[in-house]
Amino acid sequence: MPELPEVETIKRTLAPKIVGKTIYRVEVYLPKIIKNVSVAEFTRRVVGKEILALKRRGKYLLIDLSGKETVTVHLRMTGKLLILPNGSPKEKHTHAIFDFGDLELHFNDIRQFGGFSFEMPEIGPEPLDDEFTLEYLKTKLKASRKNLKAVLLDQKIIAGIGNIYADEILFEAGLSPKRIAAGLSEDEAEELFKAIRKVLTLGIEHRGTSIRDYVDAENQQGSFQRLLKVYGKNGSLCVRCNKVLIRERHAGRSTHYCPHCQK
Numbered sequence: 001m002p003e004l005p006e007v008e009t010i011k012r013t014l015a016p017k018i019v020g021k022t023i024y025r026v027e028v029y030l031p032k033i034i035k036n037v038s039v040a041e042f043t044r045r046v047v048g049k050e051i052l053a054l055k056r057r058g059k060y061l062l063i064d065l066s067g068k069e070t071v072t073v074h075l076r077m078t079g080k081l082l083i084l085p086n087g088s089p090k091e092k093h094t095h096a097i098f099d100f101g102d103l104e105l106h107f108n109d110i111r112q113f114g115g116f117s118f119e120m121p122e123i124g125p126e127p128l129d130d131e132f133t134l135e136y137l138k139t140k141l142k143a144s145r146k147n148l149k150a151v152l153l154d155q156k157i158i159a160g161i162g163n164i165y166a167d168e169i170l171f172e173a174g175l176s177p178k179r180i181a182a183g184l185s186e187d188e189a190e191e192l193f194k195a196i197r198k199v200l201t202l203g204i205e206h207r208g209t210s211i212r213d214y215v216d217a218e219n220q221q222g223s224f225q226r227l228l229k230v231y232g233k234n235g236s237l238c239v240r241c242n243k244v245l246i247r248e249r250h251a252g253r254s255t256h257y258c259p260h261c262q263k
């Protein structure tokens with residue numbers, strides 16, 4: 001599932017290609033990918049509009065159009081946005097095509113969970129922005145009886161973190177995903193804060209994590225999977241203590257960690 005670093009990478013590869021272009025035509029082949037409005041209304045509101053800006057908010061991509069419209073894109077589990085030459089063949093799982101004249105944007109989604117809307121859900125601060133402070137994080141931790149894995153995955157607390165980066169952040173901070181958030185000390189909260197920023201920054205620098213489906217808008221994989229220390233490594237040896245990593249289910253998600261050095 002594309003998380004903050006993956007969506008940021010898609011934004012950075014896509015923006016130079018489409019900002020300033022006009023949407024001349026939209027073909028929607030799977031109506032359910034258009035959320036909250038009909039396909040006809042969606043098409044009416046985007047065709048003929050110029051793309052003014054491409055932004056990211058958490059795991060969402062925001063397409064600002066002329067006429068004060070903003071399209072929200074959520075890739076969910078397996079969604080892809082691929083920029084291709086005009087007239088490129090439609091693949092089996094391509095559910096929408098945006099025609100810019102010389103280029104096309106293809107939305108491809110095997111699992112069919114992603115889609116487009118004109119609404120943006122309410123989510124927490126961006127973890128790499130100034131509004132996300134140590135004091136903010138401490139306040140949220142102290143107020144929560146959830147475990148740390150659940151807190152990191154809660155988009156209303158912190159925007160953009162999913163399963164992969166949550167596991168890597170907790171390993172970097174040396175904290176067990178089972179720890180109750182309110183029980184962290186001041187020093188532990190600070191380590192978590194620093195780990196969030198460090199891991200997400202590295203994820204962006206390495207253009208995201210390509211394990212199964214994720215590619216950027218130019219169909220290129222990221223490389224952060226080469227730096228993963230716990231995610232997907234159940235049964236491997238911990239790079240810190242040489243003990244066996246385990247996988248358990250926490251916050252409803254498969255969770256990978258070291259029970260020896262994540263306290």
